[in-house]
Amino acid sequence: MKENIIEFEKFEWQYGNNANFKILINDLKIKKGSFIGVIGPTGAGKTSFCYSIMGVIPHLQTGEMKGSVRIGGVETKNSSLSMLSRKVGLILQNPLSQMSGAGLNVEEEIAFGLENLGYPRSEMEKKIKEIIKLFELKEHAHRSPFELSGGQQQKVAIASVLVLEPDIIVLDEPTGYLDPLSTEIIFNLVKKLNKKGKTIIFVSHKFEYLNKLCDEILLMNEGSIVKKGSPEEIFTNIPLLKKNYLGIPEITSLFNRLKKAGKWNKEFTASVEKAEKYLKEEFPWMR
Amino acid sequence: MDEIIKVKNLEFSYSLEGTKVLKGISFSINKGEIVGIIGQNGSGKTTLVKHFNGLLKPIKGDVIINGKNTKEEEISELSKTTGYIFQNPDDQIFNNSILKEVSFGPKNLKFTKKRIKELVEKALKLTGLSAVKNKQPYDLPYNKRKLIAIASIISMDGEIIIFDEPTTGQDYLNREIVINIIKELKKKGKTIIVISHDMEFIAKICERAIVLKEGRILLDDSVQKVFMNKKVLESTKLKPPQITRLAQKFKRIYDGTLTVEEFFNQMYK
Numbered sequence: 001m002k003e004n005i006i007e008f009e010k011f012e013w014q015y016g017n018n019a020n021f022k023i024l025i026n027d028l029k030i031k032k033g034s035f036i037g038v039i040g041p042t043g044a045g046k047t048s049f050c051y052s053i054m055g056v057i058p059h060l061q062t063g064e065m066k067g068s069v070r071i072g073g074v075e076t077k078n079s080s081l082s083m084l085s086r087k088v089g090l091i092l093q094n095p096l097s098q099m100s101g102a103g104l105n106v107e108e109e110i111a112f113g114l115e116n117l118g119y120p121r122s123e124m125e126k127k128i129k130e131i132i133k134l135f136e137l138k139e140h141a142h143r144s145p146f147e148l149s150g151g152q153q154q155k156v157a158i159a160s161v162l163v164l165e166p167d168i169i170v171l172d173e174p175t176g177y178l179d180p181l182s183t184e185i186i187f188n189l190v191k192k193l194n195k196k197g198k199t200i201i202f203v204s205h206k207f208e209y210l211n212k213l214c215d216e217i218l219l220m221n222e223g224s225i226v227k228k229g230s231p232e233e234i235f236t237n238i239p240l241l242k243k244n245y246l247g248i249p250e251i252t253s254l255f256n257r258l259k260k261a262g263k264w265n266k267e268f269t270a271s272v273e274k275a276e277k278y279l280k281e282e283f284p285w286m287r
Numbered sequence: 288m289d290e291i292i293k294v295k296n297l298e299f300s301y302s303l304e305g306t307k308v309l310k311g312i313s314f315s316i317n318k319g320e321i322v323g324i325i326g327q328n329g330s331g332k333t334t335l336v337k338h339f340n341g342l343l344k345p346i347k348g349d350v351i352i353n354g355k356n357t358k359e360e361e362i363s364e365l366s367k368t369t370g371y372i373f374q375n376p377d378d379q380i381f382n383n384s385i386l387k388e389v390s391f392g393p394k395n396l397k398f399t400k401k402r403i404k405e406l407v408e409k410a411l412k413l414t415g416l417s418a419v420k421n422k423q424p425y426d427l428p429y430n431k432r433k434l435i436a437i438a439s440i441i442s443m444d445g446e447i448i449i450f451d452e453p454t455t456g457q458d459y460l461n462r463e464i465v466i467n468i469i470k471e472l473k474k475k476g477k478t479i480i481v482i483s484h485d486m487e488f489i490a491k492i493c494e495r496a497i498v499l500k501e502g503r504i505l506l507d508d509s510v511q512k513v514f515m516n517k518k519v520l521e522s523t524k525l526k527p528p529q530i531t532r533l534a535q536k537f538k539r540i541y542d543g544t545l546t547v548e549e550f551f552n553q554m555y556k
């Protein structure tokens with residue numbers, strides 16, 4: 001059995017300036033090396049959840065915390081942000097809020113965290129080169145991030161965290177501005193890091209990728225985890241998705257349409273590949 | 288038909304020595320059309336549409352909006368016709384209340400008090416922000432700020448409205464809000480341009496799509512035809528919506544199928 005790397009126990013958090021929202025996670029254990037997808041409507045508490053893994057909650061936010069969050073066995077409230085940031089990397093939705101603000105160029109921006117962690121020069125240069133190439137940022141390496149297109153900025157923000165290869169990688173809807181190819185590159189790289197043993201927490205509205213890559217999905221709403229399940233279990237559950245104001249994958253809708261017409265009574269899928277297989281088996285005339 | 292945007296051999300670069308970002312682009316858009324602009328990061332989508340309200344001016348070629356060459360017009364004039372909603376709302380928002388932000392544009396255009404009030408109320412209602420209008424924009428989360436950015440442009444009631452990645456980071460409900468706004472604007476006969484990486488969204492609202500690659504137009508066609516063009520999809524790595532991709536696996540189903548209902552109807556007609 002693998003150890004739990006993230007543990008929430010009777011965790012409660014209320015922001016000092018917001019009496020209407022409370023995050024409440026009674027009991028959640030995440031095993032080292034898992035790939036967890038997090039979904040939920042706006043205001044569900046996904047970002048607060050990410051913050052409490054990183055220690056931004058309680059260290060940088062004002063509010064009241066109860067219970068505990070343990071990262072690798074250490075309680076976040078007894079640790080410091082700088083200690084936690086050696087284990088946890090957080091990537092935010094808005095790329096510009098992530099830049100160091102030190103007026104660096106793309107390459108320096110990506111080097112920033114590595115320098116802080118005291119990497120040796122040669123290893124650092126190699127890592128930076130690799131990630132710049134993978135993210136197709138080579139042409140822009142010496143430009144200011146502020147002169148880049150929205151998607152390019154986002155890639156810089158992602159690269160500067162992933163290059164550190166922290167044990168726990170928390171991504172809060174990081175691919176919004178990315179084109180399909182870059183989205184795929186990011187998801188694949190994250191999967192690769194996961195295979196190397198990194199624990200991944202990935203908040204995203206891109207259900208198709210989550211369905212393909214995650215071990216487990218956490219569905220959040222109103223500050224709590226309302227459902228935990230395998231990707232297919234969650235993404236084919238129309239009442240559950242509807243109740244929590246989430247979109248229905250098109251493939252799930254198609255199976256539902258067939259069911260309503262009395263043409264389908266087997267299990268649903270949300271994946272294009274499986275749907276092709278299911279339909280070809282069931283309706284040979286369609287091939 | 289009424290041509291409202293005409294782009295002729297447009298070339299642009301951000302600096303004199305810099306490489307060209309737009310490398311000779313020509314097309315036109317008729318009044319009332321909804322056009323999607325798609326393509327990879329850095330392909331020039333934002334740069335292109337910033338020419339429509341005069342934020343950027345061509346280095347070569349011309350951009351004609353409503354019969355007027357943008358080279359000869361002030362931004363303030365052009366912004367009466369064209370509203371551009373920024374990709375990043377934080378580049379756009381600067382007032383300290385949502386109401387002020389949304390009223391700023393129409394006030395600036397010197398509309399009558401009554402019209403300002405109507406337009407602002409309508410914009411707040413469409414974006415679902417009426418209840419929070421007295422809050423500070425930065426008290427709302429990022430994805431709500433995107434809706435503030437939309438409200439403050441549609442309140443100016445321009446003929447052309449440009450959305451730069453409006454569904455980014457939006458959950459289902461907010462995405463439906465954006466879709467509804469665009470449908471409302473279409474009803475009013477507005478010309479709408481949408482930049483997006485979200486192909487399901489493009490399939491839902493656009494009739495026509497322009498594919499950009501490295502500063503050039505690769506394809507300009509109906510959304511169906513774009514999603515059926517294997518060569519273009521391959522070279523831009525664009526992925527059609529799930530249902531379209533599934534349709535393309537079956538001989539009996541049209542490769543340009545865009546909705547679940549269309550798919551189903553072809554199975555059981």
Ligand SMILES: Nc1ncnc2c1ncn2[C@@H]1O[C@H](COP(=O)(O)OP(=O)(O)OP(=O)(O)O)[C@@H](O)[C@H]1O
Nearest residue numbers: 147148149150151152301328329330331332333334
């Ligand atoms: N202010 C700027 N100064 C210099 N170069 C810029 C500036 N803004 C964009 N560029 C460059 O121009 C090119 C086109 O950028 P643009 O923002 O038009 O792309 P885009 O298609 O909108 O991309 P995205 O999908 O990432 O938003 C990119 O290579 C970008 O780095």
Ligand SMILES: [Mg+2]
Nearest residue numbers: 149150333374
């Ligand atoms: Mg752009």
